[in-house]
Amino acid sequence: MVPKNKILILFFHPLLHKSRVNRVLINAVNELGGVNCRFMYDLYPDYQIDVREEQELLMQHDIIIWQHPFYWYSAPSLLKEWLDLVLEHGFAFGKEGRALEGKQVMSAISTGGRRDIYGSEEKVKFSVRALLAPFEQTANLCRMHYLPPFVSHGTYLLNEEQIRNTAEEYKRVLKGLRDGNFPMEDLINAEYINDLIS
Amino acid sequence: MDEQSFFLNAIVYLLAAVISVPVAKRLGFGSVLGYLIAGMIIGPFVLGFIGSEGDDVMHFAEFGVVMMLFLIGLELKPNLLWGMRKSIFGLGGLQLLLSALAIGAVAIALGQSIGAGVAIGLTLGLSSTAIVLQTLAEKGLMKQASGKASFSVLLLQDIAVVPILALIPLLGSSSLAPGHNTHHEVQYIGNVAIDGWVQVALMLSVITAIVVGGLYLVKYFFRIIARTGLREVFTAAALLLVISTAALMELVGLSPALGAFLAGVVLANNEYRHEMEADIEPFKGLLLGLFFISVGASMDFSLLGSSPGMILSLLVALIGIKFVILFILGRIFGIRGGQNTMFAFSLAQGGEFAFVLVSFSADNGVLTPETSSILFLVVALSMALTPLLLMLNDKLIMPQVCKTENTREEDAIDEEETPLIIAGFGRFGTVLGRFLIANGMSATILDDNPDNIDVLRKFGFKVYYGDATRADLLASAGADKAKVLIVAVDDREKSMKIIDLAQRNYPHLKILSRAMDMEHTYELMDRGVDGFKRDVFESSLALGIEALTHLGYNKYRAYRLAQTFRIHTSRVDNELYKHHKEDEIKYLFEANKYVLELEELFQAEKEDADHLRDESWDISSRLEEAKEFNRPSQEESR
Numbered sequence: 001m002v003p004k005n006k007i008l009i010l011f012f013h014p015l016l017h018k019s020r021v022n023r024v025l026i027n028a029v030n031e032l033g034g035v036n037c038r039f040m041y042d043l044y045p046d047y048q049i050d051v052r053e054e055q056e057l058l059m060q061h062d063i064i065i066w067q068h069p070f071y072w073y074s075a076p077s078l079l080k081e082w083l084d085l086v087l088e089h090g091f092a093f094g095k096e097g098r099a100l101e102g103k104q105v106m107s108a109i110s111t112g113g114r115r116d117i118y119g120s121e122e123k124v125k126f127s128v129r130a131l132l133a134p135f136e137q138t139a140n141l142c143r144m145h146y147l148p149p150f151v152s153h154g155t156y157l158l159n160e161e162q163i164r165n166t167a168e169e170y171k172r173v174l175k176g177l178r179d180g181n182f183p184m185e186d187l188i189n190a191e192y193i194n195d196l197i198s
Numbered sequence: 199m200d201e202q203s204f205f206l207n208a209i210v211y212l213l214a215a216v217i218s219v220p221v222a223k224r225l226g227f228g229s230v231l232g233y234l235i236a237g238m239i240i241g242p243f244v245l246g247f248i249g250s251e252g253d254d255v256m257h258f259a260e261f262g263v264v265m266m267l268f269l270i271g272l273e274l275k276p277n278l279l280w281g282m283r284k285s286i287f288g289l290g291g292l293q294l295l296l297s298a299l300a301i302g303a304v305a306i307a308l309g310q311s312i313g314a315g316v317a318i319g320l321t322l323g324l325s326s327t328a329i330v331l332q333t334l335a336e337k338g339l340m341k342q343a344s345g346k347a348s349f350s351v352l353l354l355q356d357i358a359v360v361p362i363l364a365l366i367p368l369l370g371s372s373s374l375a376p377g378h379n380t381h382h383e384v385q386y387i388g389n390v391a392i393d394g395w396v397q398v399a400l401m402l403s404v405i406t407a408i409v410v411g412g413l414y415l416v417k418y419f420f421r422i423i424a425r426t427g428l429r430e431v432f433t434a435a436a437l438l439l440v441i442s443t444a445a446l447m448e449l450v451g452l453s454p455a456l457g458a459f460l461a462g463v464v465l466a467n468n469e470y471r472h473e474m475e476a477d478i479e480p481f482k483g484l485l486l487g488l489f490f491i492s493v494g495a496s497m498d499f500s501l502l503g504s505s506p507g508m509i510l511s512l513l514v515a516l517i518g519i520k521f522v523i524l525f526i527l528g529r530i531f532g533i534r535g536g537q538n539t540m541f542a543f544s545l546a547q548g549g550e551f552a553f554v555l556v557s558f559s560a561d562n563g564v565l566t567p568e569t570s571s572i573l574f575l576v577v578a579l580s581m582a583l584t585p586l587l588l589m590l591n592d593k594l595i596m597p598q599v600c601k602t603e604n605t606r607e608e609d610a611i612d613e614e615e616t617p618l619i620i621a622g623f624g625r626f627g628t629v630l631g632r633f634l635i636a637n638g639m640s641a642t643i644l645d646d647n648p649d650n651i652d653v654l655r656k657f658g659f660k661v662y663y664g665d666a667t668r669a670d671l672l673a674s675a676g677a678d679k680a681k682v683l684i685v686a687v688d689d690r691e692k693s694m695k696i697i698d699l700a701q702r703n704y705p706h707l708k709i710l711s712r713a714m715d716m717e718h719t720y721e722l723m724d725r726g727v728d729g730f731k732r733d734v735f736e737s738s739l740a741l742g743i744e745a746l747t748h749l750g751y752n753k754y755r756a757y758r759l760a761q762t763f764r765i766h767t768s769r770v771d772n773e774l775y776k777h778h779k780e781d782e783i784k785y786l787f788e789a790n791k792y793v794l795e796l797e798e799l800f801q802a803e804k805e806d807a808d809h810l811r812d813e814s815w816d817i818s819s820r821l822e823e824a825k826e827f828n829r830p831s832q833e834e835s836r
Contacts, residue, residue: 014754015755015816018818039752045743045753
C-alpha cells in the first residue's frame with residue numbers, strides 16, 4: 001500500500017547512548033511503513049553535510065520532521081548547520097526556490113520542563129510555541145506548512161512506562177499524518193499535535 | 199681447527215665487525231666498507247690476527263652470496279623477471295662482452311698471451327654481486343632505475359660464470375698446464391666421468407627439479423614443518439632448502455648462486471615466503487660480512503708496497519674502462535643522468551667470482567702465479583673502492599648532474615614565486631602535497647628519489663633532487679622567498695639537519711615538520727618549530743573511530759572521543775616533554791628508550807584520564823537535581 005504522505009524524520013541527538021526519551025521515541029517509529037528515519041549525528045559526525053543528498057531526500061518526501069532534544073530552547077547545533085547549508089537560496093527560498101513549496105514540517109522535541117511552567121511569568125517567560133518561532137518562520141519562508149509540534153514535557157520525571165506511552169502517542173501522530181487523518185482545521189488551531197490524539 | 203682457536207678466531211672476526219661497521223656507518227661509508235676495513239686491520243699486513251686460513255673463511259663465506267641471491271629471488275616474482283629479460287641479456291650481455299674485449303685488449307697489449315688476455319678480460323668483466331647489492335640495498339636504491347639495471351647486469355654475470363668456467367681450460371697453453379686437465383670435455387661428477395651431452399641433460403633436469411619442486415612440493419614440506427610450531431626447525435628447513443639447492447647446482451656444474459636465485463623466484467608466490475626471508479636474512483648478513491672481512495684480509499699489501507705505481511694504474515684502468523663502457527651502455531638503455539653515473543660506478547669493480555676464476559685459471563696454467571696475485575690485489579682494491587666511489591657520486595656528481603638538468607625548468611618556473619617548500623615527497627609528503635597543490639598552492643618539492651622526480655616533472659612541478667640537508671639546495675629552492683617549509687622526510691636525522699639549516703639561514707620561514715617518534719617530537723619542541731604532527735597519529739585515530747563504531751558506539755560519539763583524545767595527547771606530550779627535560783639521563787640508553795617512553799606515556803595517561811571522559815550534553819546530574827527540585831511542585835500540581 002502506498003502511504004498518502006511520505007514522512008522523513010531528521011533525528012538530531014548528539015548523545016544517543018544516554019538518551020532516555022528520544023531513543024525510545026525514535027525506536028518506536030523507526031520501522032514504521034512510510035517513515036524514513038535519518039540519524040543525523042551518525043551520518044555527519046564531522047558536520048560535513050552532503051547538501052545535494054539532503055535536498056534530494058527533502059524533495060522525495062511530503063512531511064519533514066525535525067526530532068531533537070530542546071537544548072537551550074532550541075536544537076543541537078547540527079540541526080542549525082543543516083538548516084544553514086541545506087535550505088539554500090534558490091532551492092528552498094527566494095524567487096526560484098520553490099522545491100519545498102506545500103510540504104509540511106513539524107518539530108518533535110523533548111524538554112525537562114513541565115508544560116505548565118512554559119509561558120508562566122515566574123519560571124519560563126515564553127511558551128514552547130513562542131520559542132519555536134524561528135523554526136516556524138523558517139518553514140514559512142520556504143513556503144511550507146508548519147504543523148503544531150509534538151512535545152514531550154517533563155522528561156526528567158518520566159518513568160519507563162510513561163516514556164513508552166509517549167512513544168505510543170508519537171507513533172499514533174505519525175500514522176495519522178502519514179494517512180492524512182488529521183483535519184486541516186485541527187492542525188491549524190492546535191497548540192501541540194499531542195492534543196489531537198488524547 | 200681446535201676448539202680454542204675457533205673461539206679465538208670467532209672473537210677476532212666478530213669484534214672487528216662490531217667495532218668497524220658502526221664506525222663506518224657513523225662516517226657515512228656504509229657497512230660494506232666497514233667490513234673490508236675490519237678485514238684489512240685484522241689481516242696479515244696490519245695486526246696479523248688472521249693468516250692463510252682467511253682463504254678458507256672466504257670460500258665458506260661466499261655462501262652468503264648464495265643466500266643473498268635466494269632472498270633477491272624471493273622478492274622477484276617470475277613475471278617481473280620476465281619483464282627484465284631485455285635489460286638482463288641486452289644490457290648485461292653487452293656489458294660483459296665489451297668489458298671483456300676492452301680489458302682483454304689491454305692485457306694483451308701489456309704482454310699477456312691471447313689465452314690469458316681472454317681469461318683476464320672475462321674475469322675482470324664481472325662485478326661484485328655481494329658488494330653492489332648490499333650497498334644498493336643499504337641505500338634503498340634497489341627499486342630505482344640504477345638498482346634494477348645493476349641487478350640485471352649482475353644476474354647475467356652469474357649466468358655467464360658457467361660458460362666461462364668451461365672455457366678457461368681451453369685457453370691454457372700446454373707448456374704451462376700442470377696437465378691434469380687435458381680432457382676438457384670430460385667433467386667429473388662424484389667419481390664418475392661423464393660426457394658433455396649427459397651433463398647438459400643433467401643440468402636441465404636439475405633446473406626442472408628445482409622449478410617443479412619449488413612450485414608444487416615445497417609448500418607441503420613447509421606446511422608440515424610449520425605445523426610443528428618449532429621455529430628453529432623451520433629455520434633449519436629453510437637453510438636446508440637453500441644449501442641443498444646450491445649443492446645440487448654445483449654437482450652438475452652450474453653456479454650455486456644462480457640455483458638459489460632460481461629457487462627464490464620459484465618460491466616468490468609461496469605463502470611461507472616471508473617466514474623464509476626472516477629466517478635466512480641474518481645468516482646472509484653474517485656470512486656476507488664475513489666474506490667482506492676475508493676479502494679485506496686477503497689483500498696483499500706487500501705487493502702494493504713494492505710496485506705501487508703499477509698496481510694503482512691497473513686499478514684506475516680497470517675501473518675507468520668498466521665505468522666508461524657501463525656509462526655508454528646505460529645511456530643507450532635509457533638510464534637518466536644521475537642514475538646512470540650511479541649505475542656505472544656501482545658496477546665498475548671486479549667481483550668475488552674473479553677470485554675463483556683467477557685461481558682456476560692459474561690451476562689450468564692460463565695465468566702465471568705473479569699475474570694472479572696482481573689480479574687478486576687489483577680486484578680486492580677495486581671492491582674496497584666501490585663504496586667510496588658511490589659516496590663520491592652521491593655527494594659530488596649527483597647534485598651537479600641534477601642541477602644542470604634542472605636549470606632550464608628552474609628558470610621557467612622561477613617567475614612565479616612558490617610560497618611553499620616540501621622536503622620529502624614519499625608516503626607522507628605525497629598526501630600533504632597533493633592536498634595543498636589541489637588547493638592552488640604552488641610548491642617546490644625536494645626529494646631524493648629520482649623516479650618520483652620524473653613523474654612530478656611531467657606534471658610541471660618544480661622539483662629538485664636531493665635531501666634538502668644541503669644549504670645550496672634549500673637556496674635554489676627559493677627558501678629566501680618562501681613562506682612555509684614542510685619537512686616530510688622519513689629520517690629523523692635528516693629532518694633535524696634541514697630544520698637547523700633553515701632556522702639558521704632563513705629565520706622568516708615558518709617550519710612545519712612530520713614527527714617520527716617521541717624523541718623526534720622532543721627535538722622538534724626543542725627547536726620551537728611552528729608546527730609538527732606525529733606521522734601515523736591521525737590515521738591510527740581514524741581507524742580507532744571505525745573500531746569503536748563497529749563495537750557499537752554511535753559514530754558521533756566515537757568521533758568526539760577521538761577529538762578529545764587528540765587534545766589529551768598533545769597535553770600528555772607537553773607533560774612528558776617537561777619530564778624529559780628534567781631527567782634526560784634516563785634516555786641515555788637507546789635500547790631502553792622506547793619502553794621508557796611507553797611507560798611514561800601510560801602513566802601520564804592514567805593521571806590525565808579525567809580529560810578523556812566526555813561529559814558534554816550529559817544530563818545525569820541535572821536529572822538528580824530535577825528530581826529533588828521538582829518533587830514538591832509535582833505534588834502541588836496533583
